[in-house]
Amino acid sequence: MDPIGASCISFHFQENEEAILKEQQQDEKFNQIIASCRSLSYYDGKTFKTYLPQVIAAFVAALYHVAGGISASYSGILMPFLQRNITNDTFDSDLTATTAECSWIASVVVLIVPAGAISGGFIMDSIGRLNTIKLATVPTILGWCLIAAATNVNMIIAGRLFCGFGSAWGTIPATVYISEISRADLRGALVSFTPTLASLGMLICFAKGSFLHWRTVAWMANLYVVVSVVLLFLIPESPAWLISKGRDEEAAASLRWIHKYQPQPQNRNESMAELQLDFMQREHRKKLAEQAKKGKFGAKAKFNMFFTPIVLKPFLIISGLFFFQQFSGIYSTLFYSVSFFEAVGTSVNPFLASVFLALVRMLGSCANTYMLRRFSRRPLVITSGIGMAISIGLSGLFTYWIKAGTSDQTWVPVALLVMYVVTCMIGLLPLPWTITAELFPIEIRGVANSLSFSMANVFMFGAIQSFWTMDRLFGGMAGIQWFYAAVAFISSIYSFIFLPETHRKKLTEISEYFLTNTIYLGSTKSAGKLQHNRVSKEHSAELNIEQGETLLVNGKD
Template structure:
């Protein structure tokens, strides 16, 4: 809802609306990007909270400030209050970045992990749809009040779930770790085996002497950490620079530029949102049934073709204005773009953050990856108005399409397959390919 809110807020702040607050284009770009600006910093804070206090606790600690941020927006009387409220909700969103995927990855059974991690993307899509739906029919202040209910609900729900078993084991709370693991995973043979391996590894790590800062930094320079970090970093930046959040933040204005005046842009926005939600549900199913790599490649190819179609159409409109009458072409391409990017490019990087980093550096890897994601997020949201103004829709969509194409080629060569594999097997695979040494497994 934080990401989607600006799309319905900014049109209501235009001077012609004669509301209590009006903004010029420069102020509008700052209001939109102000939520994205602190998200990267929030990731660092979230990584610290996730490591020091636990994955669940990091979620709980963000609920109250998120509520305060939405209330500031709801009762704003000037642009400064809007910026403060957007900043607070943005930094809280960033703080959740490292904890969410890691918590789901550490508490879920391998065969269901992809499905559950894809729930992150589904929840984002649902939040976008709800904020756009409410904002289409309600005043922006009322919409902000509705959004403020979410952190309250979240706090209530989080009280009933345990802390991450892996984190508890890492902190030496073995009995609590065992109880939490059984609560999450039951007592099947595969679950017992994974619990035993997790505790064995934690026992070995606890016997190591306390590392100083230099040793910890050298640990982060090891290939078994840098390799997954590099893969996620490239993939997640390609994800952002494929333009999905630019379209999310400026949906209404982009609809006007791309489709023209012949289509109700608010209705088109809601149609796109519904498709995004449906595709996010489909992504959950596909991640349960298919591997990561095939889904990534299909998603990337479809996203690339849709963006180049949008680029070609908007260019032809400038040369042959009558082409603009065929508004179904850009709308179809936009729907295809949202569909393809929502089944792979959007959910996969966030899902794999919770899978591919080694346990001892999982919080750090997640924080760095989320930091890069939200930094790219901010850069896209802040620059997209200028790009659409200076390069036009054709040039902007062309750039986004090129990035999507390059990202697809990259993941086709380097993205590992993690479907159905326990986290310790994924960790061992990176260690073997990086160092070619034999490490502790369930066989020794």
């Protein structure tokens, strides 16, 4: 073969090799771009071990709710003693309370919560979610000591005030923390730890109150506060909060702990923790750039942001849901549990009935953990309201017949109230608290959650404080139960019209929904919803890998 022909063939082969190599490089770039476009949830392990750290962290953070549950239900075991002057020794012989004083003892614990919630929101955004829970031990322990050593009703009321303040600081940050460290598909189930553990605290309180002196119960309540706070030192702070404070190294360590059992992501050199950190840092830089255009994001900026659609709309919707929750009797029947059972005319021991109801509430919370992961939010709330209306409405009917002497089936109201508790645990009790943790953007999440909790407690105070007034207004316990039934039914209609679906939605998607929608019925697609453009293989060589990384917009918040 002549030299010219040989060189041409050699050049041809070389050209082919270069083309093949170039095509391989294009394929590699294309695969990297496709990998970067995937949602971080694509790389999440699907075994229990992979999300075990999130479960542990959520459980430990929510453990303070046991103390909160004891505080909430304590008036139920205390007031029968004060009203009837039932004592175990001579020290309490002069400690009695009127009906008005008992109303304040029951309701004052939630009256102070708005102040605690709002201040706690600023504190948790300043010093962190877990540090705020630790700080809550101070007012809580002081409150229980005042109650246990009380020599008059005013000391009990003061102690209840401190306990309410501590409950706000200890429980609200836990809900925010869990929503920030959990996967989107696990968030609802993990947040439901909070009502489950609160229900456990109620069960403990009623069980102890049935055979222990109320002062002993108060002293022992401090134990649950101390244990829950000590365990907080075993889990890391929220990485989202750490990044918002520029503490990236601590955030990286927190993410490594949270994702320690995650497998190595396919076709990626980075670990799951590194991918998550990179995404959160870029999202934070993007938010800082947006804030820089608008000025420093201080108290004034947060105040202005509160009136934007992505904050104000969910706040109004969740406030309405909290109103129906409170005036459907969910917490009134708890705070006045023993007195309530006595008033419905049942022959069952009211203390034992309260213990049994608390047990049902706790088991319902455990079942709700599964249901929140399995089912959508809206159907649960709607079904819950209808079930509550039917059960407590029928309970009111039997109460009326028993009081009128036309029925001797005194066990029926207890059975129907058990059904009432079961149906409320399906949705209307836990879901408003759960949804609140999902609705607000990170920049104002602490404050917005605190304001929502404050509204819930304002409504709770009104419902509890007005219990005996409604008893007189509606002609007894039967009328109160019918009122609760009507409110529960209206809550289902309200949820059907206004409540958006948040199940398996990313926090950014939820915020985007409120940009263009208020009423869920007939709602349009979120105008801000981001979609990936299709990238053809033949043009992939022109794309830079960094440009591909910017398309990773569907990662977890």
